[in-house]
Amino acid sequence: MSTTTAKPRMTKLQRREAIAGYLFISPWIVGFLVFTLGAMVYSLVISFSHYQLATDTARPAGFSNYQALVEDPKVMTALANTLYYAVLAVPLEVLLALGLALLLNSQRRGAGLFRTIFYLPKMTPVVATASVFLLLLNGSQGAINRGLAAIGIDGPQWLLDPAWIKPSIVLMTLWGVAGTMVIFLAALQNVPTDLYEAASLDGAGAFRRFWNVTLPMISPAIFFNVLVLTIAAFQIFDQAFLLFHRDTVQGSSDASLFYAIYLFQQAFRQFNFGFAAAMAWLLFLIILVISLIQMRVGNRFVYYESEEAR
Amino acid sequence: MSSPVQPGQIQEAHVVAPEPAEPVERADASPRRRRRRPGPALSPLGRVGEAVRWVLLLGCSALFLYPFAWLLAASFKPRGEVFDNRLIPQTWQPENYVQVFDELPLVAWLGNSLLIAVLAAALVTVSSSLVAFGFAYFRFPGRKVLFGVVLATMMLPGAVTLVPQFLIWNQLGFVGTHVPLWGANLFGSAFYIFLQRQFFLSLPKELFEAARIDGLSAWGQFWRIAFPLSVPSFVIVFLFEFQASWNNLQGALIYLNAGSPEAYTVPLGIASAMTKYSPTSGGHGDYQYVMVAALIVTLPMLILFAFGQRSFIEGLATSGRKG
Numbered sequence: 001m002s003t004t005t006a007k008p009r010m011t012k013l014q015r016r017e018a019i020a021g022y023l024f025i026s027p028w029i030v031g032f033l034v035f036t037l038g039a040m041v042y043s044l045v046i047s048f049s050h051y052q053l054a055t056d057t058a059r060p061a062g063f064s065n066y067q068a069l070v071e072d073p074k075v076m077t078a079l080a081n082t083l084y085y086a087v088l089a090v091p092l093e094v095l096l097a098l099g100l101a102l103l104l105n106s107q108r109r110g111a112g113l114f115r116t117i118f119y120l121p122k123m124t125p126v127v128a129t130a131s132v133f134l135l136l137l138n139g140s141q142g143a144i145n146r147g148l149a150a151i152g153i154d155g156p157q158w159l160l161d162p163a164w165i166k167p168s169i170v171l172m173t174l175w176g177v178a179g180t181m182v183i184f185l186a187a188l189q190n191v192p193t194d195l196y197e198a199a200s201l202d203g204a205g206a207f208r209r210f211w212n213v214t215l216p217m218i219s220p221a222i223f224f225n226v227l228v229l230t231i232a233a234f235q236i237f238d239q240a241f242l243l244f245h246r247d248t249v250q251g252s253s254d255a256s257l258f259y260a261i262y263l264f265q266q267a268f269r270q271f272n273f274g275f276a277a278a279m280a281w282l283l284f285l286i287i288l289v290i291s292l293i294q295m296r297v298g299n300r301f302v303y304y305e306s307e308e309a310r
Numbered sequence: 311m312s313s314p315v316q317p318g319q320i321q322e323a324h325v326v327a328p329e330p331a332e333p334v335e336r337a338d339a340s341p342r343r344r345r346r347r348p349g350p351a352l353s354p355l356g357r358v359g360e361a362v363r364w365v366l367l368l369g370c371s372a373l374f375l376y377p378f379a380w381l382l383a384a385s386f387k388p389r390g391e392v393f394d395n396r397l398i399p400q401t402w403q404p405e406n407y408v409q410v411f412d413e414l415p416l417v418a419w420l421g422n423s424l425l426i427a428v429l430a431a432a433l434v435t436v437s438s439s440l441v442a443f444g445f446a447y448f449r450f451p452g453r454k455v456l457f458g459v460v461l462a463t464m465m466l467p468g469a470v471t472l473v474p475q476f477l478i479w480n481q482l483g484f485v486g487t488h489v490p491l492w493g494a495n496l497f498g499s500a501f502y503i504f505l506q507r508q509f510f511l512s513l514p515k516e517l518f519e520a521a522r523i524d525g526l527s528a529w530g531q532f533w534r535i536a537f538p539l540s541v542p543s544f545v546i547v548f549l550f551e552f553q554a555s556w557n558n559l560q561g562a563l564i565y566l567n568a569g570s571p572e573a574y575t576v577p578l579g580i581a582s583a584m585t586k587y588s589p590t591s592g593g594h595g596d597y598q599y600v601m602v603a604a605l606i607v608t609l610p611m612l613i614l615f616a617f618g619q620r621s622f623i624e625g626l627a628t629s630g631r632k633g
Contacts, residue, residue, distance in 0.1 A: 017448050020528035024444025025456065027437045031497020036463055039474035046473065056481070103367055110367075116619065117371045120378065123611040123622075125557045127580040128604035132377050134588065135384075135393060135597070143380060143395045175377065179626055186627035235469055238559050246585045260469055267473050268564055277473045284470045291465065 047277035058274075065278040075279065077254050078262040079286075081166070085258065086233035089170045093229050094222065097177045101184035115185070119178040130242035133172050134159070137243075144171075159243060162255035169239050169256075180225050187221035188214070216303045223298040227291060234287055235260050259283055381608075385601040392597045403598070410602040418572045419579040420606070426491045426575060427555040431548045434495035434502055438547060439540060441498040442506030443532050447518060457507075464500040476564055488573070490565045491558065495551070502547045505628055509543035510536060546625040549618045553611060576607045 049058040104111050136143045137158040145155030158168040199209045237260040244256035267276035388403045479490040562578035587597045
């Protein structure tokens with residue numbers, strides 16, 4: 001990889017350096033122009049047209065895809081389901097992950113082994129998880145309801161009762177919560193011990209130490225996890241698809257119709273690309289707004305150590 | 311031309327470099343950092359706390375491990391007993407592990423998934439590190455802005471580019487082939503570029519200055535110095551992408567679903583087998599084959615984790631640090 005002859009303006013050396021730099025990042029530039037920026041522009045164009053896959057032609061549609069979006073009650077259903085799922089899943093994931101991380105962080109013996117055990121579900125491919133949970137969650141024979149019956153609880157029809165469909169997906173998601181846990185664990189281990197010692201000398205109990213030392217110190221990790229988990233929750237697809245939407249014949253209830261599922265159905269089952277592209281842009285806007293709100297709120301509560309360069 | 315890197319420097323670089331790793335590695339190692347409860351260590355309250363912690367840890371472990379035990383047991387059961395929730399099969403039927411290969415084109419699926427995952431992971435590792443090296447060590451107009459764009463694309467929801475990417479691959483004539491499942495990895499991926507750049511920046515700058523003075527070309531600096539020193543972060547990127555590709559259900563659904571089952575990847579294959587065999591969705595009930603297949607698709611990941619646990623956890627801890 002040789003750099004060619006130089007011209008004035010920058011020094012010869014600077015110019016060679018710049019050319020080398022551009023050459024190194026050129027794969028990303030090409031990919032960005034085609035698969036990100038190009039794709040986004042393309043998507044915007046498609047959302048304003050009626051696209052025919054068979055003939056690869058598009059005729060202008062004006063705002064009709066967006067109008068159809070607003071008028072389709074299923075879009076609202078999907079949006080409501082997704083929002084409900086996110087509101088249910090994200091706090092539970094954060095709480096469980098933080099709880100497990102705190103347990104591991106205060107454990108002397110076997111912490112590494114426990115961490116490994118908690119992490120195994122995260123390594124399990126989602127198809128395998130779903131194929132097992134499909135049976136564990138079975139209302140009449142499933143192990144979860146058998147277990148609940150053993151302690152005197154009459155378990156619900158997880159996969160059939162519309163009210164329990166979202167909790168059953170949350171349960172599956174919680175099983176793989178270790179990714180979030182590991183991020184908390186790293187944050188907890190970065191809290192300087194002298195802060196705890198100082199707090200103890202000031203007479204702070206365990207709870208006060210957690211509330212006034214641990215929580216502020218790990219607030220960047222909490223913020224990061226909430227942000228990332230929310231974005232992921234809004235795009236929930238695999239679990240819902242595997243449990244409820246594998247085949248088109250099976251008339252699954254509207255309660256499991258999540259936004260990404262409906263988008264997928266519109267695009268790749270109905271070949272309604274214009275509508276699907278419009279749906280994607282609506283989702284983009286919603287995620288953007290929610291992320292911005294979270295960042296504003298986050299800025300008020302998150303404590304960043306100023307001297308630590310990021 | 312010999313590499314200007316001295317062995318001693320490499321050693322040092324290794325110690326300095328994986329800075330993100332440090333805190334996590336302490337997870338199980340350092341008793342010094344563990345002084346969380348000052349004062350009398352074995353007060354009655356402390357002892358109760360310790361017991362409660364053990365109970366919670368063991369209880370959670372049991373809950374987290376139960377589905378694995380359930381899956382393992384179910385994979386050895388005959389047709390009528392798959393759903394009986396026994397952790398030790400009443401009737402052992404190890405033949406499942408042979409018959410599954412007659413029932414499902416599992417070998418083809420595993421081959422497809424393996425090929426795609428290796429290609430996807432290798433390509434994204436190399437391309438991302440090239441790009442990261444460009445951002446880390448060269449000054450050029452627009453560098454900061456472009457790197458800002460890299461970071462911004464990390465926040466872009468995948469759903470937004472799903473449809474147009476399909477249409478692009480369709481126009482290139484690759485729908486129905488495996489190419490769309492690894493093709494975009496030729497161009498690097500934002501998170502991995504970020505991760506690799508962090509790693510490159512942690513390498514001592516003097517190495518590269520010395521090499522430049524010795525007349526090593528930009529490519530030589532990458533290939534002879536940065537590349538050999540970045541093996542730890544390569545492993546992280548490779549493993550992450552391998553796992554993501556191995557898990558990729560949506561991509562397979564979009565690009566392979568209409569084709570012949572022989573061309574499926576394992577996730578798509580098992581999804582179709584779930585429908586075929588699950589009695590609750592109208593299948594004919596030999597669900598033990600799904601269980602065997604699920605176990606077989608999981609095993610490579612567990613083995614990967616056994617060898618690369620450190621890398622997985624370091625990589626995740628780093629992702630948390632960018633927030």
